[in-house]
Amino acid sequence: MATQELNNHHPLPSYPQLIINAIEELNNENGSNKTSISKYIESKYGDLPAAHSTLLSHHLNRMKESGELVFWKNNYMKADPNAPPRRGRGRPPKPKAPLPPGTVVFSTGRPRGRPPKDPNAPPRPPNPNGKPRGRPRKMARPEGGMGGGGGLGAPQLRCLPR
Template structure:
């Protein structure tokens, strides 16, 4: 008694042996359609469907994948959503940006210096200035940064005597107003 494993989906059936590879079918479709402006994806798909009967269920996906792959490799050229064969006399397509400078071949036995490091170069040192002492990471001297706060202990340090309790109205919020000096009347 054979049991099927439900974890593994059934493998897709292999394409019919009489069916050629997709790049061959695409090139045949473009040659047969022979449009001067090229053939669009739907025209290529219609030709392949009418010529080759037994196509896989994912025909549209496979066609789009192979068209894109052929375009990337340079077998096809896409012009205004139409695919066509590249012109053999056309100059090679240049990439974006400025082209790199041509490299001059070095004579044999030449030692190549390492590339310049990134960042700003250091300032030149004064040959007559005293040599700075090398900094040692062992911690001699004062440590860097703000010193840590002292931990509060149980015994409080001696404080100034507490002020006598104030009599009268409680103090208001904020800074108290400036006291104006009393002015004596001027006699005649």
């Protein structure tokens, strides 16, 4: 009898079919998130492979890229063929005016950003007045100078007798 129950076991449907069934059964207005889809599949089909979460993520991404599912606000929903495409965040790009036929497009000049260094350029000669370029290095504070070496960084003033 136990062997008949094992042989009677139905194999799992394919993961895309499991995902579609879960979204249809959950029937949320804004779609279903990955966690709710996973919990539904685990409750309906108890014996899942060890890599269930990896397989689920892989198939959700594949179905999203192929257009079978729409991913919106962290939820997956079935793609509606009559729905207009949803816009992403930010301002939409300006529509470009079409150019008349036969117009040749030239580059707008030099590219943006700093140009790359020329590897064949000769090395720069040293500065003629001997000073290095840029801001001078910060000098260390002298020990035991006018301030006596103590304090919190502010110079100490002493009164001299007249």
